[in-house]
Structures are given as C-alpha cells and as structure tokens.
Amino acid sequence: MKTILWATLTANGNYAQSGANNPPTKEALNDFAAQAAAAGNFIVGRKTFEAMRGSGGGGPFAEVDIVVVSKNASEIPGVTVVRSPQEALTCLQQKGHQTALISGGADIHNSFLGEGLVDEVIFNVAPVLEGKGLNLLIDKDNYEYKHVQLLDCKPLGGGVIQLRYAIER
Ligand SMILES: NC(=O)c1ccc[n+]([C@@H]2O[C@H](COP(=O)([O-])OP(=O)(O)OC[C@H]3O[C@@H](n4cnc5c(N)ncnc54)[C@H](OP(=O)(O)O)[C@@H]3O)[C@@H](O)[C@H]2O)c1
Numbered sequence: 001m002k003t004i005l006w007a008t009l010t011a012n013g014n015y016a017q018s019g020a021n022n023p024p025t026k027e028a029l030n031d032f033a034a035q036a037a038a039a040g041n042f043i044v045g046r047k048t049f050e051a052m053r054g055s056g057g058g059g060p061f062a063e064v065d066i067v068v069v070s071k072n073a074s075e076i077p078g079v080t081v082v083r084s085p086q087e088a089l090t091c092l093q094q095k096g097h098q099t100a101l102i103s104g105g106a107d108i109h110n111s112f113l114g115e116g117l118v119d120e121v122i123f124n125v126a127p128v129l130e131g132k133g134l135n136l137l138i139d140k141d142n143y144e145y146k147h148v149q150l151l152d153c154k155p156l157g158g159g160v161i162q163l164r165y166a167i168e169r
Contacts, residue, residue: 001093004120005102005109006035006042007136014133015106016126027158028124032103035122036064039101043088045108046070049079067091069108085112106134113138116169120151127159 008016008028018024036042041064044052049068066079067088073081082088085108092100102112112118113136138144148165156162 001089001097002099002119003089003102003112003117004035004039004099004122005112005118006032006122006124007104007109008124008126009136010128010130010133011125012129013135014130015109015136016128016130017133022128025126025158025160027156027160028126031122031124031156031160031162033060035101036061036103039064039097039099041065041067041092041095041097041099042101042103043067043069043085043092043108044103045105046073048103048105048108049076065092065095065097069111085115085117089117106136110137110140114140118167119169121148121165121167123163123165124156125161125163 008024010016042061044066046068049066068076068079068081069083069085069088070081071083075081080091082091089100102109102118138146146167148167150163151166152162152164154162
C-alpha cells in the first residue's frame with residue numbers, strides 16, 4: 001500500500017499549527033479535501049480528529065474512510081479507532097484501499113516518519129511565519145538525514161506552494 005503524508009508547513013519550515021486566530025488557508029483545506037477524496041480515506045491522530053470534529057469538519061468526508069489513531073480512545077461512531085500507525089495501514093488495506101493519506105497531527109506524522117512508513121510527502125507551504133513551534137522529524141532522538149526525490153512543485157493560489165517528494169524505503 002502506498003502511503004502519502006500530507007502536511008502544511010510555514011514559510012520558515014515549521015509544521016504549521018492552526019487555531020481560531022490562525023485557521024488553515026482555504027487553498028490548503030480544499031487540497032486536503034481533494035487528496036482525501038482521491039485516496040478514499042485519511043488517517044488522523046486523536047487530538048487532530050477531535051479538533052476537526054469540534055470545528056464541524058466531518059461534513060465533506062462522508063464518503064471517506066476515517067481512521068483515528070489512539071492508544072486509549074474507545075469506539076467513536078462513524079470512524080475506525082486503531083492503536084498504532086501499522087494497524088491503521090492494515091485496516092485500510094483490508095478494506096481494499098491502494099493508498100493511505102496521513103493527515104496529522106504532529107505526533108502521528110512523526111510516528112509514521114519515525115517508523116519508516118511513508119512513501120510520499122505532500123507539503124503545502126503557507127505564507128506565514130511562526131515562532132517556536134512543531135517540527136516534522138524522521139528521528140526524534142538522533143540526528144539523521146535522508147535524500148528525497150522532488151516529484152512536483154506547484155502554486156495552489158493564495159500564496160501556498162505545494163511540494164511533493166518521494167521517500168525511498
Ligand atoms: N501542519 C499540518 O498539516 C497539521 C495537520 C493537522 C494538525 N496540525 C497541528 O498539529 C497539532 C496537533 O498535533 P498533536 O501532535 O498534538 O496531536 P495528534 O497527532 O493529532 O494526536 C496525538 C494523539 O494521537 C495518538 N497517537 C500519536 N502517536 C501514536 C502512536 N504511535 N500510537 C498510537 N496512538 C498515537 C495519541 O492519542 P491518545 O492520547 O488518545 O492515546 C496522541 O495523544 C495542532 O497544533 C494542529 O494545529 C497540523
């Protein structure tokens with residue numbers, strides 16, 4: 001199964017955070033909806049899922065399989081709850097999906113990257129700068145580096161640039 005990690009970065013390279021005062025751009029949201037529709041699914045961390053639900057974000061995803069990763073959460077109506085990144089992939093594979101879209105947040109993205117479970121990354125670079133923030137890391141404890149292959153680079157409008165890279169594993 002092909003895994004695609006989708007994330008918004010800030011122009012100074014942070015893993016972008018959003019909230020009531022700094023909502024995601026409409027270009028990034030539209031792109032996420034399109035990527036989720038194309039994959040037919042997305043995998044999301046329990047905290048990001050709760051934030052999406054709180055802002056009424058479930059509507060456009062009625063046709064999409066949503067897998068929530070949590071060590072503790074029990075059943076959540078309308079979605080599948082799993083205990084690990086690998087279990088999320090197994091679950092989607094068993095449902096016949098060819099591609100899994102990994103939608104965040106930081107903990108989930110870093111878990112998938114750290115476990116070497118990502119084939120492709122889509123980074124939407126938003127025209128915003130942040131102070132101290134979050135980072136995407138292939139290893140949380142050690143310095144590591146990995147070359148990746150640029151597959152595509154295009155503007156999405158509204159000052160957002162999309163970068164797409166392949167990761168060999
Ligand atoms: N830049 C972007 O594209 C983007 C996208 C989405 C969110 N965000 C930002 O990311 C932040 C939220 O991220 P977050 O890191 O706090 O939360 P998160 O990744 O959405 O969810 C974290 C939770 O996921 C579960 N989890 C994480 N790793 C796991 C693992 N290996 N196995 C099992 N369960 C695991 C745990 O749930 P339990 O506690 O239930 O065990 C954990 O508390 C916000 O600031 C949001 O704005 C950014």
